[in-house]
Amino acid sequence: MANNFSKETYFYWYELMTLIRQFELKAEEEYKMKGNIRGFFHAYIGQEAIAAGCMTATVPSDLFITGYRDHGLALAKGTTPNECMAELYGKKTGCASGKGGSMHFFDVKNNFFGGHGIVGAQIGVGTGLAFAEKYKNTDNVVLCFFGDGAARQGMLHETFNLAMLWNLPIVFLCENNFYAMGTSVARSSNVTEIHKLGEAYEMPSDKVDAMDVEKVHTEVSRAVKRARTNGGPTLLELKTYRYKGHSISDPQKYRTKAEVEEYKSHDPITQLERKMLSTNMCTQEDLDSIASKVDNIVQEAVKFADESPFPPDDDLLTHVSTDPHYQFITD
Amino acid sequence: MKVILYRDAIKEAMSEEMRRDQTVFLMGEEVADYDGAYKVSKGMLAEFGEKRVIDTPISELGFAAVGVGAAQNGLRPIVEFMTWNFAVLALDQILNTASKMYAMSGGQLSCPIVFRGPNGSAGQLGAQHSTAFESLYANIPGIKVVSPSNGYDAKGLLKQAIRYENDPVVFFESEVAYGDKCEVPEEEYYITFGKGNIVHTGKDLTIVTYGKTLKIVLEAYHHLLSDNINAEIIDLRTIRPLDWELVLKSVQKTNRLLIVEEQWPFGSVGAELSYRIQKEGFDYLDAPIRRITSADAPMHYAPNLSLAYLPNPLKIVAVAKEIMYLKK
Ligand SMILES: Cc1ncc(C[n+]2csc(CCOP(=O)(O)OP(=O)(O)O)c2C)c(N)n1
Ligand SMILES: [Mg+2]
Numbered sequence: 216m217a218n219n220f221s222k223e224t225y226f227y228w229y230e231l232m233t234l235i236r237q238f239e240l241k242a243e244e245e246y247k248m249k250g251n252i253r254g255f256f257h258a259y260i261g262q263e264a265i266a267a268g269c270m271t272a273t274v275p276s277d278l279f280i281t282g283y284r285d286h287g288l289a290l291a292k293g294t295t296p297n298e299c300m301a302e303l304y305g306k307k308t309g310c311a312s313g314k315g316g317s318m319h320f321f322d323v324k325n326n327f328f329g330g331h332g333i334v335g336a337q338i339g340v341g342t343g344l345a346f347a348e349k350y351k352n353t354d355n356v357v358l359c360f361f362g363d364g365a366a367r368q369g370m371l372h373e374t375f376n377l378a379m380l381w382n383l384p385i386v387f388l389c390e391n392n393f394y395a396m397g398t399s400v401a402r403s404s405n406v407t408e409i410h411k412l413g414e415a416y417e418m419p420s421d422k423v424d425a426m427d428v429e430k431v432h433t434e435v436s437r438a439v440k441r442a443r444t445n446g447g448p449t450l451l452e453l454k455t456y457r458y459k460g461h462s463i464s465d466p467q468k469y470r471t472k473a474e475v476e477e478y479k480s481h482d483p484i485t486q487l488e489r490k491m492l493s494t495n496m497c498t499q500e501d502l503d504s505i506a507s508k509v510d511n512i513v514q515e516a517v518k519f520a521d522e523s524p525f526p527p528d529d530d531l532l533t534h535v536s537t538d539p540h541y542q543f544i545t546d
Numbered sequence: 547m548k549v550i551l552y553r554d555a556i557k558e559a560m561s562e563e564m565r566r567d568q569t570v571f572l573m574g575e576e577v578a579d580y581d582g583a584y585k586v587s588k589g590m591l592a593e594f595g596e597k598r599v600i601d602t603p604i605s606e607l608g609f610a611a612v613g614v615g616a617a618q619n620g621l622r623p624i625v626e627f628m629t630w631n632f633a634v635l636a637l638d639q640i641l642n643t644a645s646k647m648y649a650m651s652g653g654q655l656s657c658p659i660v661f662r663g664p665n666g667s668a669g670q671l672g673a674q675h676s677t678a679f680e681s682l683y684a685n686i687p688g689i690k691v692v693s694p695s696n697g698y699d700a701k702g703l704l705k706q707a708i709r710y711e712n713d714p715v716v717f718f719e720s721e722v723a724y725g726d727k728c729e730v731p732e733e734e735y736y737i738t739f740g741k742g743n744i745v746h747t748g749k750d751l752t753i754v755t756y757g758k759t760l761k762i763v764l765e766a767y768h769h770l771l772s773d774n775i776n777a778e779i780i781d782l783r784t785i786r787p788l789d790w791e792l793v794l795k796s797v798q799k800t801n802r803l804l805i806v807e808e809q810w811p812f813g814s815v816g817a818e819l820s821y822r823i824q825k826e827g828f829d830y831l832d833a834p835i836r837r838i839t840s841a842d843a844p845m846h847y848a849p850n851l852s853l854a855y856l857p858n859p860l861k862i863v864a865v866a867k868e869i870m871y872l873k874k
């Protein structure tokens with residue numbers, strides 16, 4: 216087996232994917248065992264190769280926007296684990312000042328545009344981000360992520376058409392993890408090959424095995440290059456799988472344990488590990504030392520979140536209007 | 547009488563009406579195979595089959611429109627929104643089509659449809675999952691708006707909506723109330739719209755509320771009682787029609803009015819009720835009408851901020867005492 220990428224790239228992928236997974240496993244524990252985190256919590260576990268492959272296929276000035284399953288992509292874009300954990304705790308030091316929570320991570324300085332709770336909304340908003348990049352004559356590309364369920368919103372059709380009509384610098388990434396809550400892809404449409412939806416608008420479209428970070432990188436790079444060189448949008452259907460329930464409380468009666476185990480046997484992190492070891496790029500000790508480094512980072516994030524203050528109650532009316540004289544109604 | 551959960555009261559209402567009338571069907575996200583995102587429609591697929599208990603993709607505008615069209619063509623749809631936050635995508639159909647069809651067609655097409663689902667806050671769900679929509683929908687002419695506080699009312703009002711109401715009905719439930727127990731009679735019953743309920747009679751001031759906020763008001767009621775303040779508590783049950791006459795009668799006795807609700811303040815249900823009561827009952831009032839709403843902001847995630855956002859018993863007690871011109 217040949218290595219197609221540099222050693223640094225593999226190490227970067229491995230560390231990032233391990234970080235996303237360990238971060239979420241720890242956060243889930245804080246949610247369930249200690250109640251430090253509340254509300255909806257949608258884990259990215261199983262989908263980490265997407266975040267990693269998209270990072271190496273882009274540059275920091277490219278913009279990312281996604282739905283509520285947003286922890287992995289925020290961490291990838293460079294939001295610190297401390298800020299992410301603090302946001303889950305609802306602390307002032309979080310990446311949205313404790314106002315967003317799990318579903319609404321934002322980190323604009325790192326070009327991470329959220330964190331959207333209304334299924335499909337980000338497809339249109341992402342297109343608007345791309346419109347502005349083109350308007351401003353930049354080289355930047357927008358990566359717009361959404362689920363298989365979101366692909367059934369009218370928003371997708373309207374904005375696919377607009378993005379093509381105006382030749383916008385955007386890559387639409389449908390993270391097809393096979394389920395929208397309890398509804399499988401096959402139960403939501405006749406068109407189960409979601410990438411084919413692009414064809415109606417003559418948008419270049421393809422599907423990708425997104426359990427394999429190399430393939431994600433390769434396909435996304437191609438699409439990003441197209442967008443960056445004025446070639447317009449691409450739709451990529453990233454075939455992935457979510458290991459956890461939709462949110463914390465989901466009895467998961469819509470799928471079998473065997474199905475979940477089958478997907479886990481193609482685990483993106485394990486696959487990458489195998490590749491790195493079999494090509495003698497590194498030893499098991501190297502991987503273990505990355506894992507323990509990540510473990511420390513995650514422990515530190517919990518400590519940071521724990522010790523951070525909640526926002527003051529006065530923050531109730533901050534960030535509501537940019538107008539310092541906004542007329543609030545207070546009785 | 548039997549004791550059931552609020553969620554089952556909703557299910558019984560839908561199931562009883564579906565057994566009676568073949569034109570009634572239920573449609574929405576996860577309502578069939580998954581038994582409802584909040585298990586409200588549990589078992590209904592098994593009883594009524596796929597033709598009448600229908601899972602939809604995440605396409606709120608589309609399936610709401612399908613419901614509206616079906617209602618104009620002889621059926622009586624129940625459209626469930628997973629929560630009312632997502633119904634904003636379908637607002638076009640509710641406002642621009644459903645509510646206006648009867649008028650625009652000169653009375654040829656009515657739209658007997660029920661839109662229902664959980665509304666308002668349900669813990670730390672953040673800004674996009676926490677809006678309370680009663681006042682927004684009540685602003686639309688031609689629509690009826692229901693916001694029950696308990697399972698007994700929910701069942702009777704929902705049956706009424708499905709069977710007898712020929713206008714679009716928007717029906718507001720609550721995630722955090724679905725597990726509440728309630729007593730309902732074994733036999734069938736309906737509750738007509740526009741009849742508020744006096745939950746406690748009192749003489750010192752009138753506190754009006756609706757929906758799940760009633761529970762908070764009842765906590766405040768007991769605090770006030772221990773301070774020798776005897777409040778009359780009114781649960782509106784339906785927002786449109788609005789039983790202002792019941793409130794007026796109460797204010798005639800107590801001379802003081804406080805409205806508590808989870809809406810944003812501007813143009814809230816309380817604002818409308820205040821107008822009506824000052825107009826019809828100006829001479830009865832011994833103090834300005836007051837209201838407690840949610841904060842004039844999106845609901846933030848942090849635990850302290852989400853608590854500070856909502857009405858609570860302490861705020862109610864404090865404002866009640868101000869209305870009574872008592873020291874806090
Ligand atoms: C407009 C809208 N409708 C419904 C919901 C409730 N909801 C949240 S996530 C979800 C499933 C989305 O599935 P998918 O797009 O496949 O993304 P995944 O959760 O699998 O990442 C639903 C129905 C919502 N948040 N917004
Ligand atoms: Mg999905």
